[in-house]
Amino acid sequence: MTLRNRFTIISSLSFGVVSIITFMIIFIAYYDSTKISYFDRLKNTALISAIYYLEKDELPKTMHSQIKKEYNHLIQNRQVAVYNQNNAVTFGMNLDDENITPEYISKARTDGKVQFMADNNFYYGIYYPDNQGNFVVFVKSSSDSFSSQIIRLLIIMLSVLAVGLLIIYLLSRYLSKIVYKPVSDVIRRINSVDNTDISQAITSTHTHDEIDELIRSYNRLLGRIGENMLLQQNFINYVSHEFKTPLAAISGNLEVFAQKERSPQEYQQVAEEVLENVYEIESILNNLLLMSGLSKIENPHQPFRIDEIIWKVHEKLQNHRHRNHATISVKLEVTNASLLEYHGNETLLYLAVYNIVENALKYSEDNPVIIRIYEKGGHLAVDVQDFGVGIDPEDLLKITETFYRGKNVGAVKGSGIGLSLSESILRHHDIGMTIQSELGKGTLVSLIFDRDLT
Numbered sequence: 001m002t003l004r005n006r007f008t009i010i011s012s013l014s015f016g017v018v019s020i021i022t023f024m025i026i027f028i029a030y031y032d033s034t035k036i037s038y039f040d041r042l043k044n045t046a047l048i049s050a051i052y053y054l055e056k057d058e059l060p061k062t063m064h065s066q067i068k069k070e071y072n073h074l075i076q077n078r079q080v081a082v083y084n085q086n087n088a089v090t091f092g093m094n095l096d097d098e099n100i101t102p103e104y105i106s107k108a109r110t111d112g113k114v115q116f117m118a119d120n121n122f123y124y125g126i127y128y129p130d131n132q133g134n135f136v137v138f139v140k141s142s143s144d145s146f147s148s149q150i151i152r153l154l155i156i157m158l159s160v161l162a163v164g165l166l167i168i169y170l171l172s173r174y175l176s177k178i179v180y181k182p183v184s185d186v187i188r189r190i191n192s193v194d195n196t197d198i199s200q201a202i203t204s205t206h207t208h209d210e211i212d213e214l215i216r217s218y219n220r221l222l223g224r225i226g227e228n229m230l231l232q233q234n235f236i237n238y239v240s241h242e243f244k245t246p247l248a249a250i251s252g253n254l255e256v257f258a259q260k261e262r263s264p265q266e267y268q269q270v271a272e273e274v275l276e277n278v279y280e281i282e283s284i285l286n287n288l289l290l291m292s293g294l295s296k297i298e299n300p301h302q303p304f305r306i307d308e309i310i311w312k313v314h315e316k317l318q319n320h321r322h323r324n325h326a327t328i329s330v331k332l333e334v335t336n337a338s339l340l341e342y343h344g345n346e347t348l349l350y351l352a353v354y355n356i357v358e359n360a361l362k363y364s365e366d367n368p369v370i371i372r373i374y375e376k377g378g379h380l381a382v383d384v385q386d387f388g389v390g391i392d393p394e395d396l397l398k399i400t401e402t403f404y405r406g407k408n409v410g411a412v413k414g415s416g417i418g419l420s421l422s423e424s425i426l427r428h429h430d431i432g433m434t435i436q437s438e439l440g441k442g443t444l445v446s447l448i449f450d451r452d453l454t
Contacts, residue, residue, distance in 0.1 A: 004176040011172040016165055023157045030153060038146055039115045042124035046139040049080045050128040053091040054135060083136040090135070099123060100138050108136045117143060186215060246277035304346040306380060306449065307332060310371055313354045317361060326364040326386075328357065333374040340373075340380060342449055344429045352422040353382075356445050359419060360386035363443070380449040391437035399435060 082091035087105050099118040108114040108125040115124045125138040253270050262270070310330060318328050334340060342349075360369045367387040374381050391399060399419060426433050430450055437443035 004173075004180050007176045007179070008169060008172040011175075012165060012169045015168040016161070019161050019164055023161060027153065027157065031150060034146060034149060035117075038122050038141070038143075039124055042115070042122055042139045042141055043113070043126065045080070045141075046124055046126045046137045049092070049139060050082070050126065050130075050135065050137045053080075053082050053137075054128060054130045054132060079140040081138045081140075083138065085134050087136075097138075097140060100125070100140075105136050105138075108138075109134070120144065120147070122146070186211065186218075246280045249277050250274050302346060303341055303343055304349075305340045306342050306349075306382065307334075307340050307373055309346065309350050309353055310373065310382065312350060313357050314371065316354065317357055325366045326361050327368045328361070329368060329370050331370065331372045331374075333372065334380065336375065339375060339449075342380075345425075348425045349429060349431075352425040355419060355422045356384050360384050360388075360443065360445070363390075364388035367442070376448065382447040382449075384445040384447075385442065387442035390439040390441055391435070391443055392439060396435060396437055 079097075080092040081089045081097070081100065083105055084090045087102055099116075099121070100123065104114050104116070104123070104125060109127050112127050113125065115122075117123070120143045122141045122143055123138060125136055128135045128137050253273055314328050314330055357369065357371065364386040365388040370383075370385045372383040372385065374383075423433060426447065432448040432450065434446045435443065436446070
């Protein structure tokens, strides 16, 4: 069932239920008020009848004649019976009515009045004491007029209900078409998206409602899916390209090396070159494996010190025999030692910092690299500053994307994974990272360790 049909049915049923309850209340109120009105008229007739029959000997003739005239007007379609203290009819024409039982006559004497309905008739009785004795006056009237009014009311209410349901159904269909038009437009736009470019966003309705939020969520989802698909599409090309260079170097060196006998120094040189290329392949594979499984890593709550990680990175890269001539200096400017303590995966954070510092060394052009550890706004902060080639503003926007490398990297080897992997690890540990750079002047990478998020 479509949302439009569901809306129409629910709105029609809601209107129907509310209308039925309303009509029932109106019907019951009208029924009771009409019945009370009938009994009130019978009460007046009973009182006039008592005066007419029992006060004749006490009233002047002119007044009695006036009462007789009013009595004759009220008595139409009604029957009157006046019962004495022996429950015998002394006046009136209602002589053999089985519904007027001694119990009802006794109740009228006790309560002063009695009223009831029986055999499609209204009955009303009053107790009337007189100098001639104590009497009970009963008035009987047919309920045909009352029943016809109730039937007419039922017919009118049922007709109004049927017409109202039809109108609300048609109106609901029309309104549902208007209400769900944005949904239909979204469905149409989604179906029209080119399957060759799944990341293509659909235009917003600019209605600032749930539909507009749905479109924005859909576009964000498509963007993430598109990025993943692009990543997968480029993965094979990237792997083949990155692996081709070290593999070609390995095979080329071995082929040339195998053509004739070599000296021990040449054997050692070729072995070192082969090992360097093998290590490069191994590094690429390790980074790829880490990236593919990073989202599955749970956040371990293991304490460690950030400064110890940085000193390990400093020692590793400072003594790396394949690095350039740039020096690494560490400035520790933290007085509150507790800020240096952090919870997370120490190995992953070591890798993240290692990649950032290694990048700074690669592109420093033999200029020094400064690592500054300091306090900022009550949080631990780490800056990695180099004074090398810098990053183009256009490249800076994409520098953390997987496999992306800037246009000015020159002959510096790289896979385009390191900084992307570092950004993922830092995000996983709720550590903020910002990158500022200027061409020809260097790059500054700043990390903010938010203790409240760990």
